[in-house]
Amino acid sequence: xxxxxxxxxxxxxxxxxxxxxxxxxxxxEPGEFIAIMGPSGSGKSTLLAIMGCLEIPTSGRYLFDKKDxxxxxxxELSLLRxxxxxxxxxxxxxLPRFSALENVELPLxxxxxxxxxxxxxxxxxxxxxxxxxRIKHAPTQLSGGxxxxxxxxxxxxxxxxxxxxxxxxxxxxxxxxxxxxxxxSLLNQDKKITIAVVTHNPLIAERAKKVYHLxxxxxxxxxx
Amino acid sequence: MRLSDYLYLAKKDLTxxxxxxxxxxxxxxxxxxxxxxxxxxxxxxxxxxxSSLENLGGQMISIWVQDKEIQLEDLFFLSSYFPYTSxxxxxxxxxxxxxxxxxxxxxxxxxxxxxQVHSVKIxxxxxxxxxxxxxxxxxxxxNTSVASILKIGVGKKIRIGEDELRVxxxxxxxxxxxxxxxxxxxxxxxxxxxSRNLEVVILTSGNPKAVKKEIERMLKKRFSDKKGKTRQGxxxxxxxxxxxxxxxxxxxxxxxxxxxxxxxxIWVVTLILAGGGIINLIMLSVRQRYKExxxxxxxxxxxxxxxxxxxxxxxxxxxxxxxxAGAIGASxxxxxxxxxxxIFLRELLWSSIVCIGIGICGYFPARLAAGISPxxxxxxx
Ligand SMILES: Nc1ncnc2c1ncn2[C@@H]1O[C@H](COP(=O)(O)OP(=O)(O)O)[C@@H](O)[C@H]1O
Ligand SMILES: [Mg+2]
Numbered sequence: 001x002x003x004x005x006x007x008x009x010x011x012x013x014x015x016x017x018x019x020x021x022x023x024x025x026x027x028x029e030p031g032e033f034i035a036i037m038g039p040s041g042s043g044k045s046t047l048l049a050i051m052g053c054l055e056i057p058t059s060g061r062y063l064f065d066k067k068d069x070x071x072x073x074x075x076e077l078s079l080l081r082x083x084x085x086x087x088x089x090x091x092x093x094x095l096p097r098f099s100a101l102e103n104v105e106l107p108l109x110x111x112x113x114x115x116x117x118x119x120x121x122x123x124x125x126x127x128x129x130x131x132x133x134r135i136k137h138a139p140t141q142l143s144g145g146x147x148x149x150x151x152x153x154x155x156x157x158x159x160x161x162x163x164x165x166x167x168x169x170x171x172x173x174x175x176x177x178x179x180x181x182x183x184x185s186l187l188n189q190d191k192k193i194t195i196a197v198v199t200h201n202p203l204i205a206e207r208a209k210k211v212y213h214l215x216x217x218x219x220x221x222x223x224x
Numbered sequence: 225m226r227l228s229d230y231l232y233l234a235k236k237d238l239t240x241x242x243x244x245x246x247x248x249x250x251x252x253x254x255x256x257x258x259x260x261x262x263x264x265x266x267x268x269x270x271x272x273x274x275s276s277l278e279n280l281g282g283q284m285i286s287i288w289v290q291d292k293e294i295q296l297e298d299l300f301f302l303s304s305y306f307p308y309t310s311x312x313x314x315x316x317x318x319x320x321x322x323x324x325x326x327x328x329x330x331x332x333x334x335x336x337x338x339x340q341v342h343s344v345k346i347x348x349x350x351x352x353x354x355x356x357x358x359x360x361x362x363x364x365x366x367n368t369s370v371a372s373i374l375k376i377g378v379g380k381k382i383r384i385g386e387d388e389l390r391v392x393x394x395x396x397x398x399x400x401x402x403x404x405x406x407x408x409x410x411x412x413x414x415x416x417x418x419s420r421n422l423e424v425v426i427l428t429s430g431n432p433k434a435v436k437k438e439i440e441r442m443l444k445k446r447f448s449d450k451k452g453k454t455r456q457g458x459x460x461x462x463x464x465x466x467x468x469x470x471x472x473x474x475x476x477x478x479x480x481x482x483x484x485x486x487x488x489x490i491w492v493v494t495l496i497l498a499g500g501g502i503i504n505l506i507m508l509s510v511r512q513r514y515k516e517x518x519x520x521x522x523x524x525x526x527x528x529x530x531x532x533x534x535x536x537x538x539x540x541x542x543x544x545x546x547x548x549a550g551a552i553g554a555s556x557x558x559x560x561x562x563x564x565x566x567i568f569l570r571e572l573l574w575s576s577i578v579c580i581g582i583g584i585c586g587y588f589p590a591r592l593a594a595g596i597s598p599x600x601x602x603x604x605x
Binding site: 045049052054055074075078079081082083087089093095096097098106107109110111112114115154158 | 225226228229233236237240515516518519520521522523524525526527528529598599602603
């Protein structure tokens with residue numbers, strides 16, 4: 001599914017260079033559920049952004065589905081993200097003026113799916129996360145847990161190969177966090193969707209089959 | 225992304241900035257409307273003048289008499305060659321009504337043919353007749369602007385110097401300044417000064433250039449006989465100016481040119497205001513939606529799709545402005561403007577050039593939006 005070899009990422013901050021990742025190598029098999037832990041600033045988000053083809057690594061090789069991503073154009077990367085990757089963020093990142101349904105429809109717009117089919121598929125996904133009664137609600141009318149579930153429905157709507165979640169429970173109370181993690185676990189078990197979660201919370205990490213620890217941009221050890 | 229979805233997303237954003245969007249639309253509308261109506265009015269007038277020339281089935285050829293020794297009577301022979309020949313003496317002078325209202329008008333002493341040659345429309349009463357000429361009647365035809373300023377009508381009298389003239393007709397001449405037409409035969413009694421213009425206007429259906437040549441040949445022949453050889457060259461070069469009615473066409477053209485300059489000015493102002501407004505609005509929108517753009521890109525929006533979306537927002541505003549201007553302009557033209565819809569549409573099309581400029585203004589902020597890095601936008605949210 002994902003194969004990273006000696007991935008490094010250097011950010012140029014004026015004169016200063018920040019090494020966000022150093023020689024990270026990892027492999028994620030299809031259907032795996034992995035967690036990435038580490039102190040803040042250790043490069044977790046950077047790693048996830050590279051996995052999600054939002055960032056280009058400074059060096060190293062990244063194969064997504066056995067395809068070398070560095071050869072793809074910006075448009076091809078967009079297409080890859082659209083069709084194969086679902087993102088879930090700590091701050092939900094729902095579009096504020098759009099209803100829950102419209103938010104979930106968004107990825108399908110870029111896939112040129114017609115309005116009717118879009119709604120149908122979005123409603124199905126909202127049902128999967130237990131929000132069929134909140135379809136017309138605006139994000140501000142939803143609780144944090146509900147917003148994150150809408151975000152998961154949005155990540156799901158294009159039937160992705162992998163869902164990348166960057167601290168998905170970071171802004172949630174423990175009950176909502178459990179609900180969200182239950183949904184992700186279920187998707188992994190039932191739909192065999194590969195899932196990578198960044199988290200600080202060891203309880204959350206426990207659900208993963210593999211946990212990677214990052215420190216100063218380096219993989220420390222693989223536990224579990 | 226489908227076009228319908230572009231529209232859907234763009235409209236959603238614009239409604240978020242309702243006040244700003246409305247102001248920009250209004251600005252574009254006012255700019256386009258004023259330039260369109262400006263162009264419309266001159267074009268309509270020009271077209272009417274040209275078509276009235278064409279309706280007569282001919283072209284006007286003017287002979288301006290420059291030589292003080294030549295009288296209009298010396299040119300009467302032209303009538304036997306050209307049936308539509310009008311002899312005119314014109315002069316600027318003050319006239320008064322009996323209420324002592326005084327205005328300065330152009331007085332034209334002429335013959336009945338004047339009416340056909342210049343296609344004068346009579347609103348009330350009649351034009352100068354050959355009887356008026358033969359009996360040297362002290363009558364006149366005034367145009368509507370004179371009648372309304374002096375508050376007079378057919379049957380009333382006006383004063384020119386010490387003479388009293390009875391108004392026998394009201395002529396309809398749109399947009400003309402004051403004009404009083406009197407019989408040619410009384411011009412010597414009425415006019416006080418020598419500095420008057422003598423002009424013969426011939427309406428011909430022939431090839432204007434050939435007719436002009438013919439007239440020049442005739443004049444040359446006749447006046448070299450009459451005035452003697454010594455002055456012939458002088459006479460002919462200084463004696464007459466024969467011109468095809470380009471005078472009129474030229475003034476129309478000049479009028480259109482100054483009009484175009486005004487319109488250009490309106491365009492520039494509109495472009496600066498609306499274009500600046502659109503840059504400002506889209507910049508604001510891009511800044512406020514920085515995070516959203518990142519999310520859209522993460523979920524598969526291509527750079528170009530983001531670019532087109534923001535570009536479309538600017539284009540939508542100018543299209544709305546254009547439609548609004550079109551609707552208001554069309555109702556105006558329909559109600560007060562003479563209903564020349566084709567001319568209106570043509571000028572509206574011209575004015576919509578501004579929209580292209582405004583669209584270009586949207587280009588820069590849209591490029592900016594397209595260049596946003598998704599990972600940075602999401603991280604910095
Ligand atoms: N765009 C950027 N420019 C400069 N430095 C960056 C940028 N993105 C991340 N960094 C730096 O890279 C390091 C890793 O960041 P990040 O991956 O966000 O860590 P984490 O998610 O583990 O907290 C941090 O020191 C951060 O300051
Ligand atoms: Mg982070």
